Amino acid sequence: MMNRIKKLFSDKKKNIVSIYFTAGFPELNDTNTILNVLQKHGADLIEIGMPYSDPLADGPVIQHSSMKALQNGMSIKLLFDQLNKYSNSPSGVKAPLILMGYLNPVLQYGIEKFCSDAHKAGIDGIILPDLPLHEYEIEYKNIFEKYKLDFIFLITPETSEKRIRKIDALSKGFIYAVSSSSITGSDKDMSAQEEYFQRLRDMKLNNPILIGFGIKDNKTFLQACKHAAGAIIGTAYIKAIENSNDIEADTEKFLNSILGATIAS
Amino acid sequence: MKTKEIFEVDKNGYYGEFGGAYIPEMLHNNVQHLKDNYLKIIKEEKFKKEFTSLLKDYVGRPTPLYLAARLSEKYHTNIYLKREDLCHTGAHKINNTIGQILLAERLGKKRIIAETGAGQHGVATATVCALKGLECIVYMGEKDIARQAPNVARMKMLGAKVIPAVSGSKTLKDATNEAIRDWINNPDDTHYIIGSVVGPHPYPDMVARFQSIISKEIKKQLKEKTGNQLPGYMIACVGGGSNAAGAFYHFLNHKSVQLIAVEAAGEGINSGMSAATTQLGTNGILHGSKSLVMQTQDGQVIEPHSISAGLDYPGIGPMHAHLFESKRATFMSATDEEALESAFELAKLEGIIPALESAHALYVLNKIKFKIDDVVIVNLSGRGDKDMDTYMKHITTQ
Ligand SMILES: Cc1ncc(COP(=O)(O)O)c(C=O)c1O
Numbered sequence: 001m002m003n004r005i006k007k008l009f010s011d012k013k014k015n016i017v018s019i020y021f022t023a024g025f026p027e028l029n030d031t032n033t034i035l036n037v038l039q040k041h042g043a044d045l046i047e048i049g050m051p052y053s054d055p056l057a058d059g060p061v062i063q064h065s066s067m068k069a070l071q072n073g074m075s076i077k078l079l080f081d082q083l084n085k086y087s088n089s090p091s092g093v094k095a096p097l098i099l100m101g102y103l104n105p106v107l108q109y110g111i112e113k114f115c116s117d118a119h120k121a122g123i124d125g126i127i128l129p130d131l132p133l134h135e136y137e138i139e140y141k142n143i144f145e146k147y148k149l150d151f152i153f154l155i156t157p158e159t160s161e162k163r164i165r166k167i168d169a170l171s172k173g174f175i176y177a178v179s180s181s182s183i184t185g186s187d188k189d190m191s192a193q194e195e196y197f198q199r200l201r202d203m204k205l206n207n208p209i210l211i212g213f214g215i216k217d218n219k220t221f222l223q224a225c226k227h228a229a230g231a232i233i234g235t236a237y238i239k240a241i242e243n244s245n246d247i248e249a250d251t252e253k254f255l256n257s258i259l260g261a262t263i264a265s
Numbered sequence: 266m267k268t269k270e271i272f273e274v275d276k277n278g279y280y281g282e283f284g285g286a287y288i289p290e291m292l293h294n295n296v297q298h299l300k301d302n303y304l305k306i307i308k309e310e311k312f313k314k315e316f317t318s319l320l321k322d323y324v325g326r327p328t329p330l331y332l333a334a335r336l337s338e339k340y341h342t343n344i345y346l347k348r349e350d351l352c353h354t355g356a357h358k359i360n361n362t363i364g365q366i367l368l369a370e371r372l373g374k375k376r377i378i379a380e381t382g383a384g385q386h387g388v389a390t391a392t393v394c395a396l397k398g399l400e401c402i403v404y405m406g407e408k409d410i411a412r413q414a415p416n417v418a419r420m421k422m423l424g425a426k427v428i429p430a431v432s433g434s435k436t437l438k439d440a441t442n443e444a445i446r447d448w449i450n451n452p453d454d455t456h457y458i459i460g461s462v463v464g465p466h467p468y469p470d471m472v473a474r475f476q477s478i479i480s481k482e483i484k485k486q487l488k489e490k491t492g493n494q495l496p497g498y499m500i501a502c503v504g505g506g507s508n509a510a511g512a513f514y515h516f517l518n519h520k521s522v523q524l525i526a527v528e529a530a531g532e533g534i535n536s537g538m539s540a541a542t543t544q545l546g547t548n549g550i551l552h553g554s555k556s557l558v559m560q561t562q563d564g565q566v567i568e569p570h571s572i573s574a575g576l577d578y579p580g581i582g583p584m585h586a587h588l589f590e591s592k593r594a595t596f597m598s599a600t601d602e603e604a605l606e607s608a609f610e611l612a613k614l615e616g617i618i619p620a621l622e623s624a625h626a627l628y629v630l631n632k633i634k635f636k637i638d639d640v641v642i643v644n645l646s647g648r649g650d651k652d653m654d655t656y657m658k659h660i661t662t663q
Contacts, residue, residue, distance in 0.1 A: 009661075012646070052564075052565065053433065053565040053566045054433065054438065054442055054551070054552075056288075056289065056442055056445050056446065056449075056552075056553075056568050057289045057291065057446075057449065059446070060432075063432055067432070067433070070565060075563045076563065076564075102550075103287060103550055103562070104549050104550045104551070104558070104564045104566075105563055105565065106564070107548075107549065107550065107564065108547075108549065108560065108562065108563060108564030109563075109564070129289040129290065129291075130287045130288060130289050130550070130553070131287065132286060132287060132288065132290075132293070133290075135285065153290070154289065154290040154291070155290060155585070156290055156291050156293075156294075156452075158291075158293070158294040159290060160292070160294075163293075166328070178291060181452060183446045183449050205294030265421055
């Protein structure tokens, strides 16, 4: 079977929307509902956040959702239990699934066990922002590859061309371009980044790029799509469901507001 | 053949299995730039000259090595106090901030950020920013802002902006998270002055080098006083571990010197209200380096507790994790109550009011059986003015 991330990017070259949510938030057992409704209403790719007590690269909104999720009792083990029940059922999600979190909880779980259990639970890729390139290459690469998990790297406007080339060579699924050097949920203007996106395009990388951090509506989504295969949205979605009484309705409304005119295309 | 044990950082930024730079890509450039330049810069003649002259004329170094006669009498041995409490601003923290501000200048940075627990590092950072006319932003846990009010006022008077950290335990760990997030958001003009031997490589090594002036002076002073430059015991408290790193640095490879690191036991090691990382921690990653970390089985960081804001941290620097694992240093602890007892004892016997942090180091004088001719040095990392509220409460409840 073709890797689901690869398949997505070969089937769909433009306007890919990837949505992040924190597992265990707003309620402990919302995971499968959220996966379902995200897929149903147009998310092409789904990032499941593994909550961590000290999320260094996240702003207040995701910090809060992580804290709440931990208070609710979320853990990597429980998340895998939830996913196993779900991805093994016929109604299971078809969109590629990516786990996103921080290295420490993964190390405590045990790196090999984590990869093996993630693979069994139907996970396609992993994002760990605080696992650096160097350590990945010498210590972790073989384990992720053994369990067919694409490791997704971040790049920023400050990442040198040489380093981007190296990341491109090591990447399998896609590359996650942070639109400005900022924690999640920040409001920096994307138009200031035009030059950076142009530079990325000119590099003709092997891997597709998704642009993340700061995308919150149709305008910013289209702006990102102009330069890349699509966009990653986290904070704006968390905000849309944090006080929700009807996750499905609010998710539909949210995705419509993001996709807007692109829906027909 | 037994290979020589190495206690300094290796070329990849590790102390044994601890250390490294586990940071998001957004910080890579800044940290890499520091790593590529810090040794070159701090070895320049001009840098060394300016650093030394500021330490002498501005900080007031060398700080005295004082033979505490009445304390020695009580413990039947020879106790010297390294008087870091007499540094300008009242603690050892300024040795590091002087070094880092000179480095930041040479890196062309215009904006300085820092985290602080007890407020001593915040004050030391605000001070050097005033000295150099640079913008200063200090992150401080909301809980610490309340319990170290005098230092908050000092930072403000020195022109710094103090931003409360309201996430998590609202103490030093969370202030550090906020400072790191600020740095991610301001990659170009900002230098982050970390206040202890923690964080991603090269911070632990860089801060240890700036603090190593403490043991360099001790060697010279002790030689003058006793004819021997090596003490039998070198005792220091450990929050992140910078004063201990500085006090141990030049003795690391002299095995005859017993290195004693003292952690905060809080209300007792097993009370659930403690900050004794080597007793309660396991291997993990915190604030960008592999070290010992107080955490749950799921890898979530535990909120620590200590009466002393400067020791209220769920990790220790990677250098200390290595000293612990390799058994080069002995790790002991003192509870909140014990630290208070020692603070009052030093005040009464020697006329010196220590910082609560330093009082933890003093307490282990009760726990070690010294010989009459031993030479024992306690690093008195700071003075107690900032802790007067806590001390007054103790007086009224006695
Ligand atoms: C007086 C004093 N001693 C010790 C410490 C603990 O820090 P470190 O372990 O880095 O020396 C602090 C921290 O604020 C302090 O103010």
